[in-house]
Amino acid sequence: MATNKIEKSKTALPTLKAKYSFFEDVYDVVRQIPKGRVTSYGAIAQYLGTKLSARMVGWAMNGSHTVSPYVPAHRVVNRNGMLSGKAHFDTPTQMQELLEQENIKIVKETIIDFEKIFWDPCNELSF
DNA sequence: GCATTGACGAAGG
DNA sequence: CCCTTCGCCAATG
Numbered sequence: 001m002a003t004n005k006i007e008k009s010k011t012a013l014p015t016l017k018a019k020y021s022f023f024e025d026v027y028d029v030v031r032q033i034p035k036g037r038v039t040s041y042g043a044i045a046q047y048l049g050t051k052l053s054a055r056m057v058g059w060a061m062n063g064s065h066t067v068s069p070y071v072p073a074h075r076v077v078n079r080n081g082m083l084s085g086k087a088h089f090d091t092p093t094q095m096q097e098l099l100e101q102e103n104i105k106i107v108k109e110t111i112i113d114f115e116k117i118f119w120d121p122c123n124e125l126s127f
Numbered sequence: 128g129c130a131t132t133g134a135c136g137a138a139g140g
Numbered sequence: 141c142c143c144t145t146c147g148c149c150a151a152t153g
Contacts, residue, residue, distance in 0.1 A: 041135055080135095
């Protein structure tokens with residue numbers, strides 16, 4: 001529902017003046033990902049109605065570090081189940097470790113049984 | 128205002 | 141089956 005307020009950030013956050021931005025929605029959806037489950041940028045994009053722009057979701061996540069509450073960005077991977085965003089964490093290994101703490105197995109930066117733990121906001125969250 | 132880039136994804140070779 | 145290209149939209153130079 002995007003009721004969270006965007007922190008007045010530095011310069012990196014876009015559309016700050018707009019009352020609404022899909023950035024908030026992205027964060028909101030990501031926060032609702034159950035522990036031990038993961039989703040993909042494309043799934044979030046599809047939920048937001050911009051499935052053709054999954055890149056924007058990833059772009060939005062770039063500001064996930066500046067928002068509150070915490071956004072479990074480690075639960076969001078690309079459609080292949082690869083930890084494509086690990087490089088954007090504090091440490092390159094943090095993303096994998098966080099996932100492993102949730103009983104998610106990772107080999108070669110790719111989630112094992114990705115399809116089984118995949119959480120589709122369009123299907124699970126429904127609106 | 129055009130060109131490049133990006134935590135993606137699907138399609139083509 | 142792996143690699144390349146294109147499309148998408150917004151931000152940045």
